Amino acid sequence: MSTRSPQRAGPSAPVRAPRRRADRDRRGFTAAFAVLALALALVAVVLASTATGAVDLSPLDAARLLLGHLVPGMPWMTDGTYTVLQDQAVWGFRLPRALLAALAGASLALAGALMQAVVHNPLAEPYVLGVSSGAGVGAVLVVVGGAVGGLSLSTAAFAGAATATAAVYLLARRNGRIAPQRLILAGVALGALFSAITSYLTLTTEAQNVFSVMFFLLGSVSAATMDSLLAPALALLVALIVVGANVRGINALLVGDEAAASLGVSVDRLRTVLLLVSALLVGAVVSVSGSIGFVGLIIPHIARILVGTDHRIMLPVSVLGGAVFLTAADLMARTVAAPVEIPIGILTAVIGAPFFLWLLRRDRASTVGMDR
Amino acid sequence: MRVALEGVSVARGGRTIVHEVSVEAPSGSVLGVLGTNGSGKSTLLRTVHRALPPIAGRVLLDGDDVRALRPREVARRVAVVAQDSHEDFGITALDSVLLGRTPHHRGFSPDTAEDLRIAREAMDRVGVLDLSRRQVAELSGGERQRVLLARAITQRARVLVLDEPTNHLDIAHRLELMDLIGELGLTTLIALHDLDLALAHCDRVALLVDGRLERTGAPAEVLTVDVLRDRFRVDADIVQGRDRPHLLLHGVARPAATDPAPRTLMEGTR
Secondary structure, three states, X not given: OHHHOHHHHXXXXXXXXXXXHHHHHHHHHHHHHHHHHHHHHHHHHHHHHHHOOOOOOOHHHHHHHHHHHHOOOOHHHOOOOOOHHHHHHHHHHHHHHHHHHHHXXXXXXXXXXXXXXXXXXXXXXXXXXXXXHXXXXXHHHHHHHOOHHHOOHHHHHHHHHHHHXXXXXXXXXXXXXXXXXXXXXXXHHHHHHHHHHHHHHHHHOOHHHHHHHHHHHHOOOOOXXXXXXXXXXXXXXXXXXXXXXXXXXXXXXXXXXXXXXXXXXXXXXXXXXXXXXXXXXXXXXXXXXXXXXXXHHHHHHHHHHHHOOOHHHHHHHHHHHHHHHHHHHHHHHHHOOOOOOOOHHHHHHHHHHHHHHHHHHOHHHHOOOOOO | OOEEEEEEEEEEOOEEEEEEEXXXXXXXXXXXXXXXXXXXXXXXXXXXXXXXXXXXXXXXXXXXXXXXXOHHHHHHHEEEEOOOOOOOOOOEHHHHHHHHHHHHOOOOOOOOHHHHXXXXXXXXXXXXXXXOOOEHHHOOHHHHHHHHHHHHHHOOOOEXXXXXXXXOOOHHHHHHHHHHHHHHOOEEEEEOOOHHHHHHHOOEEEEEEOOXXXXXXXXXXXXXXXXXXXXXXXXXXXXXXXXXXXXXXXXXXXXXXXXXXXXXXXXXXX
């Protein structure tokens, strides 16, 4: 308003506009750079992962083997350059494992970012709806009681996750509206209930089962096969399409539900859609890799610190960042104490927590509201 | 764009708060909605941008019932400056203002140069262009209020709904805000506590008492000394200023006949 007075309108508008435009462009540049760098990093870490292990290979050899499987007619596949053992290690074991880690990291980071936006809470994470504890009960029932009604562990885990999500959703819904506060509290309460069941079942089962249960609860991608990638990959694809179509609505949620509604966003519908998408992502991942913690909480925050709050930039950075982070964590999980494998959930916290704490202390963190 | 409320009743939590209010704002006019705390001003205004559904009656925007319009279409026609603002994760003022373009785009697309131009122009107009990169959460109440107004202008709607927009603003900014509303030339519905501003800047005012429309008309006709005493509990005079009438407030009006007899100190301590 003040700039409409003649003596101020002159200098302020034309002089400042170019500088502001430059600021904005620089941010666009940072974002494009971050996405490109993360995409390259993802390729590099997947390649490193396929090359590393008991059967030793160079990254170049690993790349040649992968290329040979993707493009028919490569000479080195048939001329005896590589042994069956090497081929099996790269294509049969390490690649599915690296890809599952990448998919899980991407899905959990995306689900975490969505949950934080939907419930307006920086502490929200993929498991806030009690999904992981629901999956835990399903998995433990199979481990303890044997195949319940012929269900495999991953099917039982998915059923548990779906049950928990449906229960939290129904509990949080009143008069056709889902209140964020009620949603979080219902999720926390139900999570506690499910965890209690899991703990009881774990403590009362035979000792040899306890290790399997712990391994599931801490998460692992070691059982990955190409077939097991299908469900999480489809879930991620569906999620990316839905989120892409609604990303402006997600941005509008940043200024509150009522303001978003006045900007033409159907807030209740959007919230329901995003909850379903998160549940699908998390359910698909948890059923094959257990509840890997911490990724979904910190990666979105790191992305915000790096590129700001706009979800059109922040979500791609989160998805790629989550993929890189978890693939690297898995590589470390199976190499630092080889041949013993460390559960990946331990690695995510051990690497992630100090890095996040360091970032949290930097000035940049205060630009996304971390000083409040 | 003409806004017409026809027999609008609104209930919240099972209690009817607004009763059969009919009032209209012709295209380009400023309608002040007046009343004491709890008289139903905000509740009534929220039906205009579809935030609350009326239990009876309807709200028409150029003849179209708002409830028949899609949310996006309502947002293209009506922009809102609400009483309280909320922001997650340190959103910047420019990003917050740019959200005003939300109803004009779909899907995953970057902001266009045109979006940026509209947003900056709006921010310049309300004097917050310098704050573009600051977090909204760190701004003062008055600065935030002006960022919200810039977002509403950026929305490029033909109807503007303002709920107590002068809260948090200092006197100069209040007057500038009211001048700006006049310059924008939009159909404006504005809930106001500052009756002197209403007297000067509204084309018409609607007085709500306990959720019912008590009077409607030109500000000088509605805001009389009697109405101020009986409906707003203030002892006031309307005096002629340099160019227009002003409200001169003396204090809280005391109903003369029903004053209780003063109690003695002794009674108080027993």
